[in-house]
Structure formats: structure tokens, C-alpha cells
Amino acid sequence: MIGFYTLFHKEWLRFWKVKVQTVLAPVLTALLFLLVFGHTLRGTLEPYPGIAYAAFLVPGLAMMSVLQNAFANASSSLTQSKMTGNIVFVLLPPLSHREFFFAYLLAAMARGLVCGAGVLLVTVWFVELRCEHPLWVLAFALLGSGIMGVLGIIAGMHSEKVDELAAFQNFIILPLTFLSGVFYSIHSLPPFAQVLTHLNPFFYMIDGFRYGFFGVGDVSPWLSATIVAACLAALSWLTLWLIKAGYKLRH
């Protein structure tokens, strides 16, 4: 357990020591999104009855921050360690594949949650936000950061170079996040796009998270939670297997 805790702690320190870049910067980005979109679209959109667009936007932005930062933490840590060679420091000790997995995962989730909390903390000064079901908020924040932490571990193990990781981030993670309903309710989309959105697991994370705030969503939170939890379980199983096999870590 000490080994696991040390690795988790090291991963925590790794982002916390440079929090201006890893926490404050994403919070500022989210705030800019809110100010620009919230202002330009004020009064023109009302995704749900009685909910202002800016208020609608905040949970989406917070969740986007959770997801992107959880992914970035695990993936950049692993890829950088592989590139610089200091990955040997965690490969030489007697850490099991489970310890390795959970340490990276929990640290990734921690960074995601810290960033998400930061976004909420900053935006409440600008937007009036209610929170109907805090437990759903927490559940989806945990599930979402978990999925992205796991994806980050996979991407980090797979990537040998920064541009490979950037491709993963720019061509998979970013489109799936942007097209998941962060900025809009999917009911405003044409039917075909609505069907496509339902195939995007990120949609369920954001919709469920938003349900926690407003008590309304595009689909039932139970359905979202089931889909997201199933994805998390399947991805975790795959990742544990990859780590055990030493995929791109041990020759």
C-alpha cells in the first residue's frame, strides 16, 4: 500500500507543483468560454425552460474541464516519463499492475476534480447556479474523471512522442467533448445529429452531470450513469490487462 500511496502522491505533486499551468490555466479558459459565449448568446437561447444559457453552460464547462484535465494528467505524465526515460523509476520497484493503475487513475481524477471545482468556484460569481441533486453531480464527476483518467493511461502508454499524444487529444478527445452537448442541448440538433450524439459516451457524462444541477436532462441520469459506469468498467479492465502485459512499458 505504501508503494501505491507513494506513486499517487508523486503524481499529485507532479501537477500540484505547477498548478498555475495545470489548474489555474484550465479554469481561466473555462471562464473565458463562459464570458464570451454567455455574453454573445445571452437571451437568444434557453436550452431548458427557465434556465439561462450562461447557467446552462457552467456545468458543461466544469465537466469539460474535469474530463480534459483528468485525461491530460495521466497521459502527459506517462508519455513524458517514457520520453525522458524516467519511467524506469516506477517500473523497477515491486508495484503491482493494480497499484500502478489506481495510482495514476486517482491522481488523474484528483486533477480533473480540482479543475472542475475551480471552474464552479470561479463562475458562481458571474452566474446564478442551482444544484438540485449534488450526489448526481458528484457521481458523474467521479465517473467522468475516472473514464478520462483511464483513457489518459491508455494514451500515455501507447504514445511514444508528444505528437502522437497530441493526435489522440486533438482528434479523439477534443471532438468527442465538444460534440457532447457542452454548449447546447441536443434537442436543438437535427434528428440525425441527435442519434450520433447518443453514440458518444461523453454526452452521457455531461448530460448526467448537468442533470445534477438542474434536475432536467436530455436523457435519464440512471441511463447515463449505467452507460458511463459500464464504459469505465470495460476500459479499466482493458487497461489493467495492458499494464499487466507491460504494453509498451516493458519489452
Added chain:
Amino acid sequence: MRRLVPAIQVERVVKRYGELQALAGVSLEIAQGEFFGLLGPNGAGKTTLISILAGLAIASSGSARIMGHDVVAAYRQARRALGVVPQELVFDPFFTVREALTIQSGYFGLRNNRAWIDELLHHLDLTEKADTNMRQLSGGMKRRVLIGQALAHKPPVIVLDEPTAGVDVELRQSLWQFIRRLNRDGHTIVLTTHYLEEAEALCGRIAMLKQGEIVANDSTQNLLQRFSGCYVNLKLAPHRLPEALQPMLAQQDESGFRLALRSYDEMGHVMAALRSAGAKVQEMEVMQPDLEEVFVKIMRSEGVTASRAEHP
């Protein structure tokens, strides 16, 4: 008396990377307390063998054990017993020297390891740099931290993969002093190095790897004695080597001839041949082979095995 478990036991280890065979059935046993040298040219398979011992690579076939623990089946015990100083100068730029050492010992399940870490810092001459970020250290200091990290969990077996590459002479001396002390304290040391004089001075036993095979494995003394002959440098007048001595010729240039002798006994034959040819000896020098020559000979000979290495 009960025989101690070998510190390292490698049995018929084969490692293939696609078409390339990096290790072709290596077997090796290193006893506890030995100071063992693993030599070989670049690409001979030294680092691959170390990687397999450390669990950084997985053998295609065969097995390896550290202090009796299989490196795959009992990897936790095996890794706890092993400290590896990697060849590359790697470091984590987020941490200070003390943090790096504390984290490393934490990975091995050790908490409150401050006393030992202080001792390591002292012996590695890093006490003043304890709170300096790794990025700000010189290459030699980073190398010392790597050694500290390998020792953070006090492993009984320590593998140093070319630890003195690019390290200045003074530091090299102090490092060896420290590592010799560890060996005296009972740690088994396995060393790969390009500096053969280091291996000759430090290692009690040496194995040489060539193209993934062990081509020599013996005590340093035996290796040197196995090539027990000597060299004779001759300056002759006239500058012509008698016909009878041609088979012994090892090297020739304008200043003279170098003859390779199987033993000192052949000196009589050399002198007689010179006398009968009427050659006058202007200068004569007898030289002992060193490990470098042994190494070069073994590496040059085709299909040499540990049991039938030849005389010069």
C-alpha cells in the same frame, strides 16, 4: 555448510526482438557477495540481460532469479532484492534530490527512511544539494542521485550499468570507493563498464558477452592467466625478423616487432632463433597482457566458448 542461494541465477535466457536475437541462451550464476563484471561490446546484450533481471524486459524463454526469486513469478521479492543504476542519465525534473530519494524508497514500501537517505546523501556527497531541483544538477551529480535511487531500499544485489560513463576521474574514484564499501558490507555488485581497467581492478569475476552469448566467464585472475603468455617487443639490427619467429609475430612497425609468446619458456626459443640468424637485439621489452588484450582477443576469436578460449 548450507550453500547460499545465488544472488543472480540466469538459465538459458533467450531474448528476441522480432528478427534480432539479443540474447541467445545465456546461463550465468553470481554468488552472494561477489563483485562481478559483465563486459562486451555495444550491442552484445549486456543491457538486455540487465533489463530482464530488472523486469524492464521479459525473456522470450528461459528464467532468471534474484536471491532465489523468479523475476516474473515472484517479481515483488525479486525487485525488492535488486537495485539498478540505469545506463541513461534519467531524472524527474519535478523533484529535488531528497524528494527523488524519498519517493523511490516509498515505491519499495519504505516509510520514514530519512536516516538511510541522509546517509546516502552523505556518502554520495550530495548533502548540500539535498534540496536542489534535479534539473539544476550537473551530469555527475545526476549520476550520483541515480545511484542513490538504486540504493534507496538497501537491496542486497546492485547492478550498475556503465555507471561511470561521462563521469570525471575524481568522482569516479569516490564512487568506486563507495561501491567497494557496499561490496565489503555484503552487497553483491554487478557492473558493466567500458573502462576495462576498472573491471580489472574491481571485479573478482568477469563474464564477457558477444552477440548475445557468454564467451568467457571466469575469475579475473584466471582470465588474465588463461592468456598467460606475454609479449616481447624487439628492436633488431638489421630490421628483419628471422624466419623461425614469423609464426609468433603479433605486430610490426618501423621501430620493431611484437612477438606473442605462450609462456616465458619460449624466450629461450626466441633468443636461439635470433642468435642463429645473426640478428642483433638493440632493445627488448617484455609485456604482460592486460584485461583489454584478453577482451580484444576473446571478441576477435570466432566461436570461442568459455571452456576453450585460446592462448595468444
